[in-house]
Amino acid sequence: MEKLDVALAVRATEAASGVxxxxxxxxxxxxxxxxxxxxxxxxxxxxxxxxxxxxxxRPGGRFLAGESGTHRGPPRTAPS
Structure with missing residues (x-):
């Protein structure tokens, strides 16, 4: 895993922790x-x-989310 990927993962995890x-x-x-x-x-x-x-x-990426399934495409907005 590249340093940029690690930084991205940390940023995403910290944001989710805040939620x-x-x-x-x-x-x-x-x-x-x-x-x-x-x-x-x-x-x-x-x-x-x-x-x-x-x-x-990673706009062209494909991700498998544990609760909501596979996603690809533009960013989504989390429900409040």
Whole structure:
């Protein structure tokens, strides 16, 4: 992995961490998944924040997001 990729990953992770911190006390919105698992609105927003940053830096890239699936194309806006 190149230094630029590491810096990009760190930037995306720090931004997503900020989203999670901001929504930490408000994790009431959750969506059930299979096998007695769930995802929160904060999880989804953090994932979209990561995708926004990755897609802005690598517009032709293709990424597999854990909660929302594969994405390619222009940056998306995380729900609030």
């Amino acid at each position: 999670m911190r901001d929504q930490f006390r408000d994790l009431a919105t959750r969506y059930d998944k299979e096998d007695e698992d769930f995802v929160t609105q904060a999880d989804l927003a953090a994932g979209l924040t990561i995708l926004d940053i990755l897609l802005a830096a």
